[in-house]
Amino acid sequence: MLAAMKKEILLRKDELQNKTLQSLYFGGGTPSILSPDEIKSLIDEVVKHFNFENDIEITLEANPDDLDKSFLKGLSDSPINRLSIGTQSFFEADLQLMNRAHSSSEAEDSIKRSQDFGFENLSIDLIYGSPTSNMEIWKQNLNKTIALEVPHISSYALTVEPKTALGNWISKGKIISPKEEEQNQEFYYLSDFLKDKGFQHYEVSNFAKPGFYSRHNSAYWKYKEYLGIGPSAHSYNGFNVRSWNVANNQQYVKKLSSGLLAKEQEILSQKDQFNEMMMIGLRTTWGVDLNGLNEKFNGEIMEYFYNEIKSKLEEGILVIEENHLKIPERHWFMADGIAADLFMV
16 A cells, blocks of 8 residues: 555656645544554655645544554654544543444543644544533533643534434434534534634634644635545645545555556536535635635626625625625534525536
8 A cells, every 4th residue: 555655646746736735634544554654654755756844734634542652652753743633522422323433531542642742733523413412511522622722623513324323223213313403502602612712713613723723624625736645535636627546445556556546537617616615615714705706707607606695695694804705603504505505506
């Protein structure tokens, strides 16, 4: 796998127009596949073909059970300077419902261990609206997070996917389906609570102390180009081409061993690009840049856009501030639905 990923970096080194990187992100199952030495080796390979900003953000995504002392010791000797930990909850019933491999104590201990090894730039994932939770448990989850001094939080409502254990349990009446009203209440409590603790709510699901915004994810939300390496990784040229690698590890390695890329791609139409800008931009505190929108799209699309937003501006569901279209934060829980109403079909 390591050799294949290095080969892919070499073959795709000219795809990014900007050869100076502000962020590097190791996601998915990296810790369970690659050792710290192999991660360092991959970073060395990237350095051969790209320049790094002096303060580049290099993130590793990991589950709590990945972060034992041996692994963290190896990471502390690498350029990795940010960890994103899939905590989900500090309560056992929540973790069991979500079929997580780690326990509640491991969730807490992994954060403390990471800090002991010098990782202060931490992000954790938290899930709200679980049938095994309630507002009191949610408050305790958030208090625990603050006590652990985590500077970045990504938080999502529990969703029920078809053909999953959770979906099956709910269909059989073993577990109550998550209630949207309760998720709404927990979302707004989360936002108010974290703002009182000095966090900035900069994207619907993301909160950060000043100076701890995710640089990598912010690039996605601002439609910047990015290059994804490895099985299932996605890439975007910042304009109209999106590509993705095959998910199957064996197919990925076999293709690259033959000197071929293991990817597919699609050309985004003007409508596709417009819809993505609505969906992504309206989830952020920055909103959608109207100047950029007018430069990018033709008169027909812009005529459609201004017609569609008129009633929502009158209702206060959308606002224009400093020539950016935004959803007021009091409506952020419904952001995806509001954006979808603007889609061109």
